Amino acid sequence: MGPILSAVVAMGGLGLVLSAALGVAAKVFYVYVDPKIGEVADVLPGANCGGCGYAGCNDCAAAMVAGEAAPNACKAGGDSVTQAAAAILGISATAAERDIAKIFCRGAHGAAERKFIYSGISDCRAAMQVSGGDKSCSYGCLGLGTCVAACPFDALSMGDDGLPVVDERFCTGCGTCVSVCPRHIPQLIKETQKAATLCSSHDLGKIVKAICSVGCIGCGKCKKACPEKAITITKFLSIVDHEKCNGCGKCFEKCPTGVIQSLVA
Amino acid sequence: MGDYLLFMLSAIIINNILLIKFLGVCPFIGVSGSMDSAIGMAAACVFVNVLATSLCWMVQMFVLEPLGLEYIQTLAFIVVIAALVQLVEIVLQKVAPPLYRALGIYLPLITTNCMIFGVAVLNIREERGFIDAVVYAFSTAAGFSIALILLASIRERFAIGRIPKVLQGFPSGLITAGIVALSFYGLVGLA
Structure with missing residues (x-):
């Protein structure tokens, strides 16, 4: 009887002391969490x-x-x-205008040339380490799907043509793909933007023409055609100003490579 | 001093708690998926291991042995460790919120880390004094951290590597852990 009793008392005492310590600590070190x-x-x-x-x-x-x-x-x-x-x-608020990601490259298989065959790790950031990527265009999408893997909302998928596709129903504009892409091909635009130049290349028009059939060559025809003056050419790349563009579509007709596109379905 | 250095070196590398003694293997596989979580777990382990060992040592010396109750050591130590982790969490949240946030979920996870309990028991079995026990606890936890961070860095590389689908994730992690342990085994007998 003796040893059992002392064991019970010892364990009980230990438990009592520890729980008392915990109880006191919970009171003394109480942190108010709203x-x-x-x-x-x-x-x-x-x-x-x-x-x-x-x-x-x-x-x-x-x-x-x-x-x-x-x-x-x-x-x-x-x-x-x-x-x-x-x-x-308990306050009122209006939603911010929704951002969505858009892939600013159209250099699919066949449209854009490749310098060499890359067979390393299937990750764009790794491919960038091998002489700057296998694409001839140093601005274009490498198409290994780093953004697809990173998207926390499963809004990106890899298309058959080697370019990621954004599912606008699921895209939340969080910007994870933008920051993970070594070339910043996905960019966030306002959901209501009507037109965009889907190219990221700042190369000379001559170089773009030689390596990609669908790139922006910076010719400026869209800029001249735009009645709203919504288009600027920065380093051989046309950029559409969302605020000014009214979606009239005059630039689409003039573009020699069809890279400036309507985003309205 | 030299004795202590050898003692620590032995606990950190030669008798590494994870790779040689195989204690605390669950976090070794569980949180080695990414570097961030490995570092968090390692830091929390060093912190708790030292505290738990000193407390368990005192419980053994001042409660269990005088009463002749060495046989309920397991029970008593588990209760003490669980309560201690809880206590540390409460205190940290108030006193050092940045540290509390940094350790995050790894702090409560440690309650079930067999390394903490193992070190407490080993200290009693080897009949170490208080200072020795604390030094041993610290060195062991440092060895644990080294092994954990080592495996995490290898597994992070594997995550983007092209390895067969059946081996992705845990299988390759287990094989890697085995090879790392084998290489550490080469050091056994040095001290």
Whole structure:
């Protein structure tokens, strides 16, 4: 009876002391956590994409509650999340205009030349290490799908032509693909943008012509054709200003390579 | 001093807790997928291992042995370690929020790390004094960190490498761990 009793007492005593210590610590070191943070975090998508600029959805929720971030800070969530977050915080908010990713290269298999056959690690960042990538164009998409693998929302897929395809239903504009791409081929544009030059090449028109049949050669015909003066040519690449473009479509007709395109389905 | 250096070197590399003694293998495979989580786990382990070892040593010396209760050592140590991890979490959240955030989920995960318990028991079995026990705990945890970060760096490379689909992820991780352990085994007997 003796040894059992002392064992029970010792373990019981140990448990009592430890639980008392825990109980005291929980009181002494009590940290007030605003319950709103949890509620806001619940309505956020929970993908921890980092598109808002915070370390994750919980951080973003804490910032919203603290008033450091607006309820529309979550780019991935869109209008419904903004409204839900604003309702919890007791303020009104309007959604920020939605951004989506667009692939600024059309150099598919056959359209763009390749310098050599790359058979290394299937990752664009790795391919960039081998004399700057296998594509002749030093600005074009390498097509190994690093952005596809990185997309936290499964909005990107690799097309048969060797270029990634954005599924606009799932794209949230978080910008993960933009930062992961060594050539910054995916770019974020406003969802409502009507026209864009789907090329990233700043090479001379002559060079572009020699290595890619669908690149922007910087000829400036679109700029002349545009009645709204929405197009600028920067280093042999035409860029459409979303604010000014009204989608009239005059530039599409003039473009010799068809690289400037309507984004309205 | 030289004795201590040899003692530490032995605990860190030659008798590496993970690769030679095979204690704490679950986090070795579980959190070695990326460098960030490996470093977080390693830091949390060093921190808790030293604290848990000193506390367990005191419980053994001042509670269990005077009462002749060495046979419930396992039970007592597990309770002590679990409570300690919980306590550390509560205190850190208040006192050092940045450290709390850095250690994150790895702190509670340590409760089930058999290295912590193993080191506490080994210290008692080898009849080490308090200072020796703490030094041993620190060196062991440092060895754990080295092995964990070593494996994480190799597995991060494998993640983008072209390896057969059946071997991707855990299988290649296990094979790698085996080879790393084998190479460490070459050092056995040096000290």
